[in-house]
Amino acid sequence: MLQTVFTGLFGLAAIWFAVVVFRTSSMVRSALALLFSQAAIGAMFLAMQTEFLGVLQLTMMATEMAIMAIFMVMYMMDPGGLGGMDMTHQKRASQVSGALGGLAALAVAFFVGWGPIAAEVRPGEQVRGLGLEIMERSMLIFETAGVTILTAMIAATAIAIKRRGKE
C-alpha cells in the first residue's frame, strides 16, 4: 500500500515537472524542471525497490541536467524568458499527437492482463544479480555500449570543433 502511494506521489511529481518544462518561458527554469522530473523518476525507482538504478538515475540526471542548463543559457536567444518569445510551432498537431500517444499507452497499461505479480527481491541480491548479468550473459552488450559512448564522444567533438579556415 505504502509502495503504491509513494510510487504515485513521485510519479505525479515527475509528470508535473515534465509539464512545467514546456510551460515556462525561462530556459533555466525549464532545465531545472527537467532535472526535478528525472529526479522524481529516480525516486520512483527507489519506491519500486530498484535501489541501484534509482541512485544511478539520480546521480546521472543531476549532472546531465546541470550541463544542459549551461548549454541552454549559452545558445538560447532569450534564456531568461523576459522577452516573451513564442518558441513553439504546430501547437494543435503536437497537442493531438501527445494526447493520442499518451492515451494509447494508458489504454495498454489498463487493458492488458499483466499476469501475477512477482515477490520482492532483496537489494543485496539485486546488485549481485545485475553484476553477474553484466559480467556474464550481457557482457558483449555492455562493452558495445561503452564503445558506442566513446564513438559518440569523438563524433560530437568532431562536429562541434571549429573548422580551419572558417573563421
Next chain:
Amino acid sequence: MTTLIVALAVGAILFGVGLYGALSQTNLVMIMMGVEVILGGALVNLVAFWRFLHPEAYSGQMFVLIVMTVMALDMAVGFGVATGRFRARGSIEMEEARDLKG
C-alpha cells in the same frame, strides 16, 4: 498489481507529455528535452516490468542501463550538433534549418 498499473500510467503520461514537447518546440535543445522526457517514461515502464513481472531476469535492469546510455548519447550528439549549428548559423532554431532538406 496496483503499483504496476500506477507506474505504467505515469510512464504513459510522461510519453504523451514528451511527445508533445518534442513536436511543439522550435529549439533544438528543447526538442532534446522532449526526447529525454519520452525516454524517462520508457525507463519507468522498464523498471516496473522488471520489478513486478520478472525480477529474476536481470536482463530487464540491463535494458534500463542501455536506455540510460542512449539518453547520455542523445545529449552528447545533440549538443555537438547544436554547437556546430550555432557556429555555422548563430542559431539553433529548427525553423531556420529547412536548408538541410535535400
